[in-house]
Amino acid sequence: MYKVFIAEDEIVVREGLRNSIQSGTGPFVLVGEASDGEMALSIMKDVKPDILITDIRMPFVDGLSLSRIIKKILPWIKIIIISGHDEFQYAQEAISIGVDEYILKPISASDMLSTLNKLVDRIEQEKRHLSSIENLKLQAQSNSDLIKERWLCDLVTGIVKTEDALEKAGDMGIDLIAHGYLVAIIKLSTSSENYSELITAKIHINSLIDNQEEVLCFSQSRDSFILLLKQLVSESLEETAYTLGQAIKYEVERNTDCMVAIGIGSLVERIGCLSQSFAEAEQAVNFSVKTGQKLIIGTHDLNAFSEIDFLKLDGSPISERLKYVKKSGVDEIIAQYITMIGDHPFETTLIGYYLLYDLMVAISKIIDELGGASQDVIPWLSQKTQLSEIASSKETFCEGVKLILDTFIDFRESKSAGKYYEMIQKAKQHITLHFADQDISLHSVASIVNVSPNHFSTIFSQETGETFIEYLTRVRINKSKDLLLTTALRSADIAYEVGFGDPHYFSFIFKKHTGISPREFRSGGKCQN
Numbered sequence: 001m002y003k004v005f006i007a008e009d010e011i012v013v014r015e016g017l018r019n020s021i022q023s024g025t026g027p028f029v030l031v032g033e034a035s036d037g038e039m040a041l042s043i044m045k046d047v048k049p050d051i052l053i054t055d056i057r058m059p060f061v062d063g064l065s066l067s068r069i070i071k072k073i074l075p076w077i078k079i080i081i082i083s084g085h086d087e088f089q090y091a092q093e094a095i096s097i098g099v100d101e102y103i104l105k106p107i108s109a110s111d112m113l114s115t116l117n118k119l120v121d122r123i124e125q126e127k128r129h130l131s132s133i134e135n136l137k138l139q140a141q142s143n144s145d146l147i148k149e150r151w152l153c154d155l156v157t158g159i160v161k162t163e164d165a166l167e168k169a170g171d172m173g174i175d176l177i178a179h180g181y182l183v184a185i186i187k188l189s190t191s192s193e194n195y196s197e198l199i200t201a202k203i204h205i206n207s208l209i210d211n212q213e214e215v216l217c218f219s220q221s222r223d224s225f226i227l228l229l230k231q232l233v234s235e236s237l238e239e240t241a242y243t244l245g246q247a248i249k250y251e252v253e254r255n256t257d258c259m260v261a262i263g264i265g266s267l268v269e270r271i272g273c274l275s276q277s278f279a280e281a282e283q284a285v286n287f288s289v290k291t292g293q294k295l296i297i298g299t300h301d302l303n304a305f306s307e308i309d310f311l312k313l314d315g316s317p318i319s320e321r322l323k324y325v326k327k328s329g330v331d332e333i334i335a336q337y338i339t340m341i342g343d344h345p346f347e348t349t350l351i352g353y354y355l356l357y358d359l360m361v362a363i364s365k366i367i368d369e370l371g372g373a374s375q376d377v378i379p380w381l382s383q384k385t386q387l388s389e390i391a392s393s394k395e396t397f398c399e400g401v402k403l404i405l406d407t408f409i410d411f412r413e414s415k416s417a418g419k420y421y422e423m424i425q426k427a428k429q430h431i432t433l434h435f436a437d438q439d440i441s442l443h444s445v446a447s448i449v450n451v452s453p454n455h456f457s458t459i460f461s462q463e464t465g466e467t468f469i470e471y472l473t474r475v476r477i478n479k480s481k482d483l484l485l486t487t488a489l490r491s492a493d494i495a496y497e498v499g500f501g502d503p504h505y506f507s508f509i510f511k512k513h514t515g516i517s518p519r520e521f522r523s524g525g526k527c528q529n
Contacts, residue, residue, distance in 0.1 A: 002120055005049035006033040007040040007066060008082075009058045013105070017053055020109040021116075028116060037061025038162065038270060041069060045177045049077060051119055053112075056083040056090060060270075064093055065163045071098045072170035073177070076126075078119040082107060148172050149218040156183050156226060158275030165271050174216065176271060178230035182237045183265045183277040184245060185285045186225040188258045198223055201258045204251045208244070215244065228274075237267050238298065245296040261288040264298040295350070319362040320432060322408070324425045330405045334398050341394060352391030359401070360387070363408050370415040377411045378404060423449045424463045427456070428471075435475045436499045442468045476500065477513050484522045491518040 004021050008014040014033060021030045031047040034040035038060045044052070052070060056063040067079050080101040081094050094102050100122070101115050151168065154160050160168070169176040186205065190197045205225060209217040216228040227244070231237045241264045249260040263285025265277030280299035288297045318333075325333065341351050364374040390400030430448050434440050445468065446456035460468050476498040483494045495506035510518050 001027050001029045002051060002116075002123065003031040003047065003049040004028050004051045004053065004116070005031055005040065005044055005047065007035075007037060007052065007054040007058065007063065008033070009035045009055060013055070013082075013107075016107070016109075017112065020112045023109065023113075026113050026116060027120065035059075037063065037066035037069075038166075040066060041166065041177045042179055044070070044074065044077075045175075048074070050123060051078045051080065051116065053080045053082065056081055056085065056094075060272075061163055061166070064090075064097065065167075067094065067099050068097050069166045069170060072167065073175070078123060080115055080119070148174070152216065152218045152228065153220060153226065155271075156228060156274045156278040158272075158278075162270070162272045175213075176230070178214075178232055180231035180237055180267050180269050181271065181274055181277065182229045182231075182241055182267050183274060183281045184227040184229065184241050185220070185263045185278075185281045186227065186245075186248060187261045187263075187285050187289055188223045188225075188252070189261070189289075190223075190256070190258045195222065197256045197258050201252045201256045201260075204255055205248055208247055208251060214240070226278075231267070238264065242296060242298070249296060261285050262296040263288060264296065266299050297350075301350070318359065319365065320429060322362055322366055323412075324422065324429065325405075325409065327406060327409055330402055330409075333405065334401050337401065338394065338398070341397070349388075349391050349393075352394075352397045353387055356387045356391055356397075356401070356404075359404065363404070367408070367411065370412065372411060372415065378407055420459050420463050423451070424460065427460065431472055431475055435472060435479065436497060438499050438501050440472070440499065473509060473513070477510060480506070480510060480518070481514075481521065484518055491522075494518070 006014055006017050006021075008017065014035075018030060018033065021028050028051075031049050032043045034043055036059045037054070040052075040054070041061070052067075054063040054066055058066075061069075063081055063083075067081065070077055070079060078100045079098075080103060081099050082103045082105060083090055084105045091102050100119055103111065103115060151160070151172065152174075155165055166176060188198055188201050202219075202225070205217060209215050209227075214230045214232050216230075218226055218228075220226050227241070229237055229241055229244075245262040245264065249262065252258055252260050263281040263283065265279070265281035265284070268274060268277045284297040284299055284301070288295045321329075321333070337355055340355065360374070360378075363378070367374045367377050390396050427445050427449050430445055431440070442457055443453045446453040449456060451459070457468060460471070464471060466474075480494050480498045483489055483497060484491070487494075489497065491507065492503035495503040498506075500506035500509070507518055510521070514521060
């Protein structure tokens, strides 16, 4: 029996072809069918038919493209193209590809069986030449590993189109046909100045990947590698990625001084969606690197963080709260942090670490502003491993954050013991919250801190080194810069958003402070300050 495969997007035509083949009047068996060329490739790789019947017009990968690819990767398959177009150019292209038969619709059952029998005779005649045909397949393989790696990088980032991908992959000896795909990214880091450790790590990675048909491994940079996993069987590809990631992390960290962070994207069904899986893997691995945890993180693990703004509590930036919070307010901050931490041990550790990391960044900035050094004020947190220990459970997290904040507050109060510190911080907080109000003024802020306008003006200038108007204007200009870069608002609208009543005056002040106009700033101009 000769195995026949049908690729046809029209259900009625597909059913007619199926009935012709299953009529029992010829030595044929139907081994599969698909509604588009890309799906056909995935199935044909498994069933390995003798004859392909394909429509010329199909979505994703059409019949001519399918035929071109099949002739490269499965050259022994005989191809029958059916078409509703009696145009010479279609037939000419089909001949150039190596298609065996070209039939116009409508097709009778007798015509199809006659064509199939003709191909059976040809198959029998060519059996003795199969070995030479296989050699033709191998001649298309590229011998350049560098070109192959660059092309694979382009593939997973979405630069290469699906049809080009399948054809070019065959030319380079890469089998891309699968039921699904997943991208993982490996990032290595080493304290060694000798990069030989990275080379050793790559050798260990390759030793684990070798002979695994479902995995392609290629370099993205000297310290970054990409894994392209293909789903060849029904088992979970995500589970395979995690298992392989754990093996790679264990072997590399056991045999070298490199640390391994791995990000895993989601499973996608089509080659054209590889860039989605790659972007997710990149986001996950960057998160792992940023937090210093060097973990294996999948895109689904990041869902726990999607609704959390780690820099804000009660709607106010933590960096601002740290400037005036008292020890009596520490428990409130800790309670709000705890609501952000999930009950799952993995989430507790990862979110806790992230919260600690941002807290320490904010604290360090304030300590620097007050003339201190964070490593002197809180020396036990000089290494990221100590943050990991604090984040290991809710109990250690609460104890650690309380100790950190209490120590910080003691230092802050010792440095800001002047009688005007709290007044200035209260005034700055009010300006931060109300700078967009056109009615905000020296008089209104002075009334907030309960001193006369003249006295407040003198104190503010002495304590901050700039006048009230200079400070307010700087806050407004900084906010306008953010809006120019992150929104599509017109500069006139931004002027009102940041508290300027006249757009022309806003443009004048903006250029005075930055050296360029708002339009130039938005288009990428360089500020003077």
